[in-house]
Amino acid sequence: xxxxxxxxxxxxxxxxxxxxxxxxxxxxxxxxxxxxxxxxxxxxxxxxxxxxxxxxxxxxxxxxxxxxxxxxxxxxxxxxxxxxxxxxxxxxxxxxxxxxxxxxxxxxxxxxxxxxxxxxxxxxxxxxxxxxxxxxxxxxxxxxxxxxxxxxxxxxxxxxxxxxxxxxxxxxxxxxxxxxxxxxxxxxxxxxxxxxxxxxxxxxxxxxxxxxxxxxxxxxxxxxxxxxxxxxxxxxxxxxxxxxxxxxxxxxxxxxxxxxxxxxxxxxxxxxxxxxxxxxxxxxxxxxxxxxxxxxxxxxxxxxxxxxxxxxxxxxxxxxxxxxxxxxxxxxxxxxxxxxxxxxxxxxxxxxxxxxxxxxxxxxxxxxxxxxxxxxxxxxxxxxxxxxxxxxxxxxxxxxxxxxxxxxxxxxxxxxxxxxxxxxxxxxxxxxxxxxxxxxxxxxxxxxxxxxxxxxxxxxxxxxxxxxxxxxxxxxxxxxxxxxxxxxxxxxxxxxxxxxxxxxxxxxxxxxxxxxxxxxxxxxxxxxxxxxxxxxxxxxxxxxxxxxxxxxxxxxxxxxxxxxxxxxxxxxxxxxxxxxxxxxxxxxxxxxxxxxxxxxxxxxxxxxxxxxxxxxxxxxxxxxxxxxxxxxxxxxxxxxxxxxxxxxxxxxxxxxxxxxxxxxxxxxxxxxxxxxxxxxxxxxxxxxxxxxxxxxxxxxxxxxxxxxxxxxxxxxxxxxxxxxxxxxxxxxxxxxxxxxxxxxxxxxxxxxxxxxxxxxx
Ligand code: PEP
Ligand code: MG
Numbered sequence: 001x002x003x004x005x006x007x008x009x010x011x012x013x014x015x016x017x018x019x020x021x022x023x024x025x026x027x028x029x030x031x032x033x034x035x036x037x038x039x040x041x042x043x044x045x046x047x048x049x050x051x052x053x054x055x056x057x058x059x060x061x062x063x064x065x066x067x068x069x070x071x072x073x074x075x076x077x078x079x080x081x082x083x084x085x086x087x088x089x090x091x092x093x094x095x096x097x098x099x100x101x102x103x104x105x106x107x108x109x110x111x112x113x114x115x116x117x118x119x120x121x122x123x124x125x126x127x128x129x130x131x132x133x134x135x136x137x138x139x140x141x142x143x144x145x146x147x148x149x150x151x152x153x154x155x156x157x158x159x160x161x162x163x164x165x166x167x168x169x170x171x172x173x174x175x176x177x178x179x180x181x182x183x184x185x186x187x188x189x190x191x192x193x194x195x196x197x198x199x200x201x202x203x204x205x206x207x208x209x210x211x212x213x214x215x216x217x218x219x220x221x222x223x224x225x226x227x228x229x230x231x232x233x234x235x236x237x238x239x240x241x242x243x244x245x246x247x248x249x250x251x252x253x254x255x256x257x258x259x260x261x262x263x264x265x266x267x268x269x270x271x272x273x274x275x276x277x278x279x280x281x282x283x284x285x286x287x288x289x290x291x292x293x294x295x296x297x298x299x300x301x302x303x304x305x306x307x308x309x310x311x312x313x314x315x316x317x318x319x320x321x322x323x324x325x326x327x328x329x330x331x332x333x334x335x336x337x338x339x340x341x342x343x344x345x346x347x348x349x350x351x352x353x354x355x356x357x358x359x360x361x362x363x364x365x366x367x368x369x370x371x372x373x374x375x376x377x378x379x380x381x382x383x384x385x386x387x388x389x390x391x392x393x394x395x396x397x398x399x400x401x402x403x404x405x406x407x408x409x410x411x412x413x414x415x416x417x418x419x420x421x422x423x424x425x426x427x428x429x430x431x432x433x434x435x436x437x438x439x440x441x442x443x444x445x446x447x448x449x450x451x452x453x454x455x456x457x458x459x460x461x462x463x464x465x466x467x468x469x470x471x472x473x474x475x476x477x478x479x480x481x482x483x484x485x486x487x488x489x490x491x492x493x494x495x496x497x498x499x500x501x502x503x504x505x506x507x508x509x510x511x512x513x514x515x516x517x518x519x520x521x522x523x524x525x526x527x528x529x530x531x532x533x534x535x536x537x538x539x540x541x542x543x544x545x546x547x548x549x550x551x552x553x554x555x556x557x558x559x560x561x562x563x564x565x566x567x568x569x570x571x572x573x574x575x576x577x578x579x580x581x582x583x584x585x586x587x588x589x590x591x592x593x594x595x596x597x598x599x600x601x602x603x604x605x606x607x608x609x610x611x612x613x614x615x616x617x618x619x620x621x622x623x624x625x626x627x628x629x630x631x632x633x634x635x636x637x638x639x640x641x642x643x644x645x646x647x648x649x650x651x652x653x654x655x656x657x658x659x660x661x662x663x664x665x666x667x668x669x670x671x672x673x674x675x676x677x678x679x680x681x682x683x684x685x686x687x688x689x690x691x692x693x694x695x696x697x698x699x700x701x702x703x704x705x706x707x708x709x710x711x712x713x714x715x716x717x718x719x720x721x722x723x724x725x726x727x728x729x730x731x732x733x734x735x736x737x738x739x740x741x742x743x744x745x746x747x748x749x750x751x752x753x754x755x756x757x758x759x760x761x
Contacts, residue, residue, distance in 0.1 A: 006048035006100040010041045020045045022120025022180040027312060034291055036284055036309045041184035042104045046122050048097055049155055049179050056091040062159070063175045071168040077161050084159035089152055101151060101183075102144050108185060114142045114252070118182045119154035121163075139217075140186055140252050147183065154181045166336060169420050187308045188252055189301030191272045192216035193226055197285035198233075198295035204737060205233040207282040211272040213263055214249030216299050216310065224248050227272045231282040238275050245269055273302075280307060288312045293716060314433065334438040336427070337414045339389070340677065341434035342400035344734050345409035347386035348428040348440045351421045354381070357551055368427060370417050373672075374399035376499030376544070377551045379474075382406060387429035389417045389436060394680065396660035396710045397672045398548065402496070403431070404732050405477040411436055413674035464743045467728035469536075470736055471708055474500070475527035481733050488535035489528060490656060490730020491602070491708035494584070495544040497524035499552070505542065505580045507554025514583055521587035529596045536598050538632065538656065538708075541584055541615075543570040543604035565661075565670060570605025570636075575614055585622050592629060600630030602656060607637045609650040616651065630654065634708070636661035641690035644697045655698060656730070659709030663687055682711040688720070695725050706730055715742035722746040 004020045013021055013029025021029065025043040032038045053059040062084045069080050105113070117138040136157035138150040157163070158179045167174055193211030198204060210219055210226040218224040224247065230240035246263050253259040273281070281300055284307070288296045292314065299310040349368040354360055360381035363369060369385040371378070373392040379402060382388060388403050388410040395412075403410035409431025414420075417436070421427065428441040469490035470481045475497070481489070497520060498505060508517035529537050545564035549555050561567040574581035591599050603615055612633055620626045632654035635641050641662070644655060659682055664671040666687050669680045681687070691707075698705035706728040711717045713735035719742050721729060731739045 004045050004047040006045060006051070006097050007104045008043050008045055009104075010038065010043075013043065019122055020047060020180065022046065022122045022182075024118060024120040024311075025180050025182050028182065028184070030291075031288065031309060031312055034287055036287060036312075037307060039185040039187050039308050039310070040108055041182055042108070044101060044151055044181040044183065046178035046180045048100075049181075052091070052093060052097060052155065055094045058087050058091055059175075061087060066164070066174050069164075069168075071165045077165060081159055081161035081164055084164075085156040088156040088159065091152075093148060093152065098148060101148060105144060105147055105183065108183075112142050114140055114186045114188070115147065116182075116184050116186045117141050117147065117150040117154060118184070119157055120180045120182060121158060122178050122180060139215075139258055151181050151183070155179055162334065166334075169416070171416075186252075187301045187303055187310065189215050189308075190303055192299075192301035192310075193219040193272075195281055195285050195298040195300060196295065197282075197289040197298060205741065206239070207231040207233060207285050209273065209278055209281055211300075212244075212246045212249065213267060213272065214251045214261075215258060216301055217258065218248065218250040218260075220299065229273060229278045231278050233282065233286060236279070238278050241271070243269060243271050246272075277302070277307065284309055335435050336438050337389070337411070337417055337420060337436035339411040339414035339417070339434045339436075340394055340400075340674075341430065341432045342393075342395050342397075342412045343388070343403035343406075343408060343410035344432040345387075345407065346428065346430050346432075346441075347409050348426065349386040351389075351423055351425045351427055352385075353418055353421065353423055354378070355418070368429060370421050372418055373397070374402070375551055376496070376548050377502055379496075379500050382408065387411075387431065389414060389421070389429060391415055391417050392674055393672050394674060394677045400710075401473055401493070404734060405472065405474050407477075407480065407733075413677055415674060462740050462744045464740060465747055466722050466726060466743050467706075468736060468740045468743055469706070469708075469728055469730035471730050471732055472528055475524045477733060478528045478531040481528075482531040484733060484736035486532075486535075486736055487728070488598075489532055489537040490706050490712075490728060492525065492528055492537060492539045493543070494521060494525065494539060495542050495548075497521055498542070499544060499548060502552050504549045504552050504554035504558065505577075505583070506557055507552070509579050509583070510554070510557075514579075517583050518587045518590070521584060522590050525587065525591060525599070526594075526596075529591065529599060532598065534598060536600055536630070538600045538602045538630075538654070539588070540602045540604050540634065541571065541574055542580065545569045565664065565672070570634075571603040571611050571615055572605060572607075575611060575618070578618065581615070581618060582622055585619050585624060589622070589624060592624075600632060600654070602632050602634055602654075604634045604658065605636055605661070606633045606647075607639045609643060609646040612647060612650050612652060627651075632656065632704075634658040634661075635690075635694055636665065636709075638662070638666050638690055641694045644694045645701075648697065648701045648703050652703065654704040654706060655694065656706040656708045657691055657694070657712075659687070659691075659707060659711040662690065662709065663711070666690060682714065682717060683720075691721075692724050695721075698727070699725050704728060713739065715739060718742040719746045723750070 010029050010032045015026055015030055018026035021043040028038055065080050071077050119136045136154050141147055141150050191211055191213055192215055196208045199206045209229040212219050212224045212226040219226045225244040227244050228242040232239045245268055248260050249263050250258050250260050285298055294314045296312045298312045301308045301310055349366050351370050352363050352367040354371045357377050363381040363384055365384050366386045368387045370389045373390050390399055390412045393399050393412040399412055409429050411429055411434050426439050428437040467487040469488045470484055470486035471491045472478055472481050472489050473493040473496040525539055546558045546561050546568055547564040549558045606612055616626050630653045632652050635655050636658035660671055663682055669676045695705050704727045708730040712729045713731040715738050718729055718739050722743050
């Protein structure tokens with residue numbers, strides 16, 4: 001560990017110091033550097049804690065007792081925890097460290113400042129190890145003695161039984177886990193609350209502020225119904241105000257702790273924030289949001305007319321009311337697992353672990369499906385459940401795609417869910433943040449209820465020059481997809497129509513059920529076409545890797561491939577399996593004949609223009625007027641990005657980046673492998689370079705260039721794509737609003753810049 005001092009002041013802290021100051025300390029330091037009004041603070045660093053352990057000879061004692069510990073043995077666990085906590089509490093803090101803390105406390109103010117003392121665990125390979133639940137906070141601490149003892153209490157909280165248990169389960173070596181302590185001026189707020197810098201459900205530019213009298217804990221813990229204000233960042237106006245009857249407030253209790261008291265009658269129905277204060281808060285919120293790049297959940301307080309920003313973290317739409325019904329307990333729910341937030345939403349339910357698809361019969365409505373990895377044959381069970389959790393997979397795997405379309409929250413790639421969770425266990429899944437909480441954690445529904453329908457819907461739809469389309473995989477999502485107002489469907493994955501039938505295409509062919517296959521495809525695609533009258537719908541020909549077919553009827557005839565991702569999938573398979581291709585084309589032909597001129601066909605996994613030409617000629621042979629229908633390709637393989645000009649010469653009418661595959665093939669990162677997920681980088685310069693070049697070639701030939709991979713659902717990427725000239729973006733249903741806003745804002749910037757440049761000439 002490098003030589004970091006015992007104390008770091010907020011102003012000295014940079015993001016990189018997170019390992020020394022924990023997530024809380026780093027985020028406060030970052031906010032201070034943005035110029036946000038953060039109460040003054042210093043951090044007793046993780047290194048100070050480690051020096052304490054070493055100099056008091058506790059390190060060996062504590063960790064050797066943990067080495068032999070069986071965390072499943074409750075009694076042994078409790079004993080070890082009690083012993084470690086007692087050792088930390090009883091040890092005399094080394095004089096130098098004590099002096100450093102004392103001096104810093106004095107420096108904060110000449111008198112005896114009242115402070116909050118907050119702990120923040122850090123681990124060597126996970127700087128903010130808040131998952132372990134050690135988030136002890138001591139409010140209203142005054143005087144050196146109380147401060148030193150609170151710091152020591154925070155340290156001891158690292159060895160709570162629950163914390164030790166979860167670290168063991170997560171495979172953390174306790175000896176690598178440290179704890180930093182933030183000592184911060186306690187703002188005795190006269191009024192306080194929380195702010196969502198953007199709408200927590202829809203992501204729109206509506207800042208929602210909840211506020212009440214006294215300290216913010218009353219709002220955070222849900223002990224009071226707060227006032228609610230909605231500020232529209234686009235018009236810069238307060239668009240909705242709801243004044244609540246605020247019966248109680250939390251205030252400081254003398255020198256120690258806080259107490260809940262009744263609000264005097266004359267203030268109960270009084271408005272907490274003026275419009276000017278709402279606007280100022282919203283401005284701070286925007287600063288934080290644009291700095292962090294994602295909507296923030298901000299805690300604030302006001303004293304004598306001064307606004308303080310107390311905390312800012314990404315919106316989880318969770319946690320505001322988590323202590324409701326748990327009064328007197330910790331105000332932070334326990335996170336027991338982390339993974340990738342693959343489908344947004346929050347759900348609570350009982351765990352059902354499915355180790356074999358044959359057991360899915362046991363899944364009940366409202367359960368939480370926990371499995372190693374979902375398979376297409378699990379879709380019926382996935383429809384029933386409240387949320388999905390997997391060990392494996394990432395943002396672009398089968399489970400992620402289906403969950404998003406079903407609107408079912410999903411956390412994927414947790415690595416250990418099927419081992420750590422147990423059947424029947426009650427958990428809450430946050431599919432946005434990728435977190436699994438123990439027990440029931442109520443959502444921040446009031447933030448949603450705070451907005452009158454007029455406030456949300458009463459805006460004119462945003463018209464963008466870049467088309468914003470939507471991806472669909474299951475017809476039942478078509479209506480939801482259309483309700484987003486998307487400009488068409490940029491990708492309809494038809495393999496899901498077949499995978500849901502639990503029979504491989506080969507099965508239909510060998511069992512003389514060709515007509516059934518054609519009808520299934522025709523009917524499924526028609527549902528989507530009907531939901532988008534007059535708008536283009538690009539239907540992609542079959543693209544399922546062989547392993548996804550394995551468990552189905554006919555799956556026994558699928559070849560065993562070492563790497564199905566690189567194997568017999570997409571157009572390569574169709575060109576070699578003319579019957580399978582012909583049946584798909586038959587369903588398209590029927591739809592064109594029925595007048596669905598908006599139907600376009602897209603070939604997946606093309607690597608050479610010859611494949612496009614061959615596919616087109618086969619279609620011509622089956623009676624398709626190929627020169628007058630819309631045929632295009634996915635750009636999923638670097639070769640097709642590099643050879644885009646040759647594809648255009650071969651007659652494609654459009655091309656769409658399938659970044660899920662393009663990234664994996666450019667970077668050699670298996671998109672479903674959670675072990676390399678952190679290297680799966682959509683913004684890798686090589687990927688961006690391939691995309692940039694292909695866009696420019698398409699533009700020069702006036703060929704529509706689009707994106708339908710998951711990267712198109714990321715607003716930051718959308719900004720980059722618009723700046724680089726993409727013609728359309730096709731995003732997931734849940735991302736349409738934010739993508740449309742990002743696109744609109746970027747287009748306006750471009751126009752503004754052009755006008756300014758012209759003026760300057
Ligand atoms: C892609 O590769 O980005 C894509 C959209 O296709 P899929 O996720 O179905 O492979
Ligand atoms: Mg693909």
